[in-house]
Amino acid sequence: MSTTALPDSMQALILNSTSEPPIVQTVPVPQVTPGTAIVRVLVANIISYTRHIYNGDRKYPFPTPLIPGSSAIGRIVSLPSDATRLQLNDLVFIDCIVRSRDEPTDIFLAAIVEGGTPGSAKLMRDVYRDWTYAEYCRAPIENLIPLNERTLLGSPKEGGLGYTTHDLAYLAAILVPYGGLRGIRLEAGETVVVAPATGPFGGAAVLCALAMGARVLALGRNTASLAKLKERAPYTERLYTVPLTNDPATDLAALQQYGEIDIFFDIGPPEAAKSTHIKTCILSLRHGGRVSLMGGYHEDIPVPHRVIMHRNLTLKGKWMCERDDIFAMLKLVETGMLPLGKKGGVEVTAHSSMPALSR
Incomplete structure (x- = not known):
């Protein structure tokens, strides 16, 4: 295992029940296990109908309590010994589509819906209940897609595309x-x-x-x-x-x-x-x-x-996407064929830090 120094605790948004709004609490920082990594969350998306997921309007099945979330952009701060490509400090896309390693049809959206099989429900309930509306997130290493930081965030004067991490959140x-x-x-x-x-x-x-x-x-x-x-x-x-x-x-x-x-x-x-x-x-x-x-x-x-x-x-x-779709799409983005941010007609209209959520 390789890791940077991590705090013992973090702030996270906790949903205890769909009958009451989520609240910010101080909770322990998650620990690495085989096949998972710890990521410091930089930007996490809010889906347009997020409120209707967590107040129960959409009747999506999921266990509580949990840390809500969706796909996000983050930086790896702790890796397991079985990671071979990922490196500490890598900028990554955190994919919220989680699949069982021994039965790929057991699939669910992390912290959103537990899927349609007993296996997917078990995996969400027992292993990946908490997600990205927190300072740190534990995720399967196969759900962490390395991003070409130099190209995506680099200055156009130096051959980069000049995006921000907020722009990259639109990848989801x-x-x-x-x-x-x-x-x-x-x-x-x-x-x-x-x-x-x-x-x-x-x-x-x-x-x-x-x-x-x-x-x-x-x-x-x-x-x-x-x-x-x-x-x-x-x-x-x-x-x-x-x-x-x-x-x-x-x-x-x-x-x-x-x-x-x-x-x-x-x-x-x-x-x-x-x-x-x-x-x-x-x-x-x-x-x-x-x-x-x-x-x-x-x-x-x-x-x-x-x-x-x-x-x-x-x-x-088609439900969502496959892992190889992510890599294919990133080729379009990194070559400039699929522009993000203002170049693509999309702007961030508002964002909030974790402390602001507690007010």
Whole structure:
């Protein structure tokens, strides 16, 4: 084991129950175990619906008490003896998708939901209950993805991209749609409909698809948000915004004016389960088109079976991303093809330190 000097205690956000808000408490710093490392958390994301996770609105199953969290950016401060690539002080992306080492289908989102199998629930409850809304986090070494600090944070005058650690936190949002787009084998030059495109993950999907070389039709109800997306996104010459009216004939005609469409990428929230856009976008696809289903619907959605069959369409579901998706996406970021921060039309609007959370 290799380690830097660590304090005995740290501040962490503790959720004792979904019936009461989390509170900042002083707790022991976690210790290294085989296969895990300790990371000092620099920036941790807050998902747009975080409040609804931890107040029980979304009814996600997870054990309490726990330290909440999501994916984050951190620096390694303690390593186990079985780590071979990671080094002390490495800047890393902390991936919140945790998989069992002996059964990869036992998978859960750390501190968010315990997954859908007895094995995933056991792993979260007994091993990885606490996560990144703390000064230090213990994580599986395979969940710590080394970042090219010199390239990502370095000065542009010295060949770097000039990002901040806050900019890098957006990697977590980008990874979700990137996993779906890569899974459906999006190719440069293809046309993809992203719907809805105005939410946090939909907007990230637009940026991903543009960086991957696609022409993007961004579909959404909020015309002001669509206009803002068009104004701030890179590669705007390949981005077209399409207002969603919820009249299927009108929406289909609006999409068809752009010619042949290869892919429909859906990432709607639970509230959009009864929206007409799903069927409309499927109907807009060319023969042999593909559909990536990443929406968070809690109920079955209707699809045009006859059209899917006759047009040889492919429907593929995707939950989050795979580990190799992270490395592939980082290549886009490190080469500047997928810009972050202001270059990518995304800015940090607010942030808080741990002491501020206690007030």
